[in-house]
Amino acid sequence: MKGPSGPATARPLEAAVLRALADVEDPELPITVTEMGLVHAVSVDKDAVRVELLPTFSGCPALEVIRERVRGRLAAIPGVRVVDVVFVFEPAWTADRMTDAGRARLRAHGVSVSGARLAEPAVCPHCGSTNTVLENPFGPTLCRAIYYCRDCRNPVERFKPPSDDPLVRGR
Numbered sequence: 001m002k003g004p005s006g007p008a009t010a011r012p013l014e015a016a017v018l019r020a021l022a023d024v025e026d027p028e029l030p031i032t033v034t035e036m037g038l039v040h041a042v043s044v045d046k047d048a049v050r051v052e053l054l055p056t057f058s059g060c061p062a063l064e065v066i067r068e069r070v071r072g073r074l075a076a077i078p079g080v081r082v083v084d085v086v087f088v089f090e091p092a093w094t095a096d097r098m099t100d101a102g103r104a105r106l107r108a109h110g111v112s113v114s115g116a117r118l119a120e121p122a123v124c125p126h127c128g129s130t131n132t133v134l135e136n137p138f139g140p141t142l143c144r145a146i147y148y149c150r151d152c153r154n155p156v157e158r159f160k161p162p163s164d165d166p167l168v169r170g171r
C-alpha cells in the first residue's frame with residue numbers, strides 16, 4: 001500500500017482488532033473488555049494476532065469465557081488466521097483501568113466500582129452513600145461481593161480487587 005498513511009491506514013489489521021475488542025462483552029456484566037480495561041497489549045504479525053489480557057480476579061470463572069469470546073471475535077476478522085489470547089499478571093488490573101463509559105454502565109447495573117481495596121467502604125451506585133455493609137463476601141461469582149446500602153436499602157455489588165485475591169496476594 002502506497003500513499004499517505006496515518007496510524008489507522010498503516011496498520012489496518014491492528015485497527016480492526018481494536019474495533020473488534022470493543023465489541024466483546026463480559027459474560028456477566030454489561031461492559032466490554034475494552035471498557036473494563038482488560039486489554040493490556042495487542043500485537044499483529046502478518047495474519048497472526050496476539051492479545052494480552054489482565055485478569056480482574058484470577059479465580060474468576062468468567063475469564064475462560066472472556067478468553068474464548070475474544071478469540072472467537074478476532075478469528076472472525078478477515079485476514080486473521082492465528083489468534084493467541086493470553087492472561088498476564090503484570091501490571092495488575094485495577095478499577096482505575098475502567099473507562100468512564102464502562103463505570104457508568106456498571107453503576108447503572110448496581111455495581112460499585114469505587115475503592116482499591118475491600119477495606120475501603122463501597123460507594124452505593126444508587127445513591128452515592130458510603131453507609132454500606134458487607135452482606136456476603138461471595139456474590140454471584142467469585143469476583144464479586146454483595147453489600148447492602150443502609151441509606152437507600154438497595155443491594156450493591158462490588159468487584160473484589162485483585163489485591164484482595166488470596167491467589168494473587170503474596171506473589
Ligand SMILES: [Zn+2]
Binds near residue numbers: 129150151152
Ligand atoms: Zn444507596
